[in-house]
Amino acid sequence: MKSKTADRLATGVFIAIAIIIISILVGLFSYILVNGLKHISWEFLTTPSSNIRAGGGIRDQLFNSFYILLITMIIAVPLGIGGGIYMAEYAKPGKVTDIIRSCIEVLASLPSIVIGMFGLLMFVNITGWGYTILGGALALTVFNLPVIVRVSEDSIRSVPRDLKEASLALGITHWHTIKTVLLPSAFPSILTGIILAAGRVFGEAAALLFTAGLSTPRLDYGNWNPFSAQSPLNIFRPAETLAVHIWSVNTQGLIPDVEEVSNGSAAVLVISVLLFNLLARWIGRLIHKKITATK
């Protein structure tokens, strides 16, 4: 009888734990959305931020976030998929492969602030660029690369062996098989992984503090010349992203409406990340349906 009661008690504890986890999430999300949605308006999204006065928006920060994400992905995706192909198709079991695997593991477990410090040393001081979008994107690439490599490797490995062998049996070379058979069939899961990684990059701040900086120059959105200092497209200008903005207004900001601005920004950030997640799921399911022809 005693073990029966212990069992009931334990079940109760586990259910309580599940309820705690659920309520943490529900609490967090409802807090962010309830407090944040009030402040999100077209005006909030399209006015530039202010350093001293109330009523600033997040136009530049929002643009910077997406722009840095884009540049990061342009650098990281080819590198990551290449690395994944190497690990899945060319790497022979042995010392070299072990070393590469350890490198991926090290890169993946580095704290983002350490990557930010490396970025500061490498892309800000040694290159002499100062705080730039490119430096931030390169730091984020370091941060992001191991994720994409792992996703690509796993996706390529999970392509059925028959497909690869059939292609090789037709006399098609290895590289051509990779290009025309393996990559297309692994594409859906690689894409899902990349979108999830993009969500992580979008919310990252610590690696950007010392690489992309805490300020944005006055931007002129009519100026599309990527070499002009005022152009939003210039990759050699400092850029404060949304996540960094939330941190900086809370820790060193002088504006009186810190809470409104950060509530709004937090909601925008969380909603964006949420959209990334939903998009990844949706695309994954869509392509899965198309390929397997299930309903």
Add this chain to the structure above:
Amino acid sequence: MEKLTPAKDRLLKSKNNWMDGELRGKVLVLLCAVIMISATISITIFLGTKGLQSFIKNGVSLLEFLTSTHWNPTNQAKPEYGALPFIFGSFAVTFLAALIAAPLGIGGAIFMTEIAPSWGRKILQPIIELLVGIPSVVYGFIGLTVLVPFIREHVGGLGFSLLSGMIVLSIMILPTIATIATDAISSLPNSLREGSYALGATRWQTIRKVLIPAALPSLLTAIVLGMARAFGEALAVQMVIGNVRNLPSSILDASATLTTIITLNMGHTTYGSVENNTLWSMGLILLVMSFAFILLIRYLSSRRKM
């Protein structure tokens, strides 16, 4: 009339082209792998040399850096570089956060795999994935606006405290622990469960005496990975922990960690000054710790294979 090339030549030529593409592809992906290795090596070397400069070039005593509790680098007459309060702070929040997050995470995992495998997983899995997705600054901001005032009013102290840091961090590492623990427990062979139930054991006895011991190395890996994340987390902790240079005497005291001091001071110290160099030394400690966590995980997974 078209000039005909013999079939042999054509085939040879196309074979040549194919071999070119083959080689090009191989070189291309090899290059990607090399870039990864060089990134890792250059991070280690650059941060290593930069982090050691304060000891070699500026003559800061390593012993003082690691054991002294007095941090006063701006004192002109007698600057002091004791980083112990920050090292202690980092370890303290990490362990305390793991202390909360480990039971919750593993409990959640057991709930998903053993108590309610069908619907429990359907609810908890997406929730845990969403928790991973929330950016760390948002955790920090909510900690700052909700948790800190709450602790100030209902528990005591200033609110900016080890306690706040530990709560924020434990929520942040909860999904890491829960995900890995779920994978570990659900990958245990079903015969273990069935054998235990067949002997008349209750569910709790099965969980406690059979499943948890069998999955223990993986569960420990989950906790270590969570701790690694907590140790390196910077902004969320920085916003709630208070950032003072004294050793905390209780969990309601404000404190500081290695990451928070780096975050705060890296921007406004002169590059190359002694104070700035000591910040790099703290970065080196973070790097070394992240290697230590990897070694620990390796050790645990080698135990799992046996």
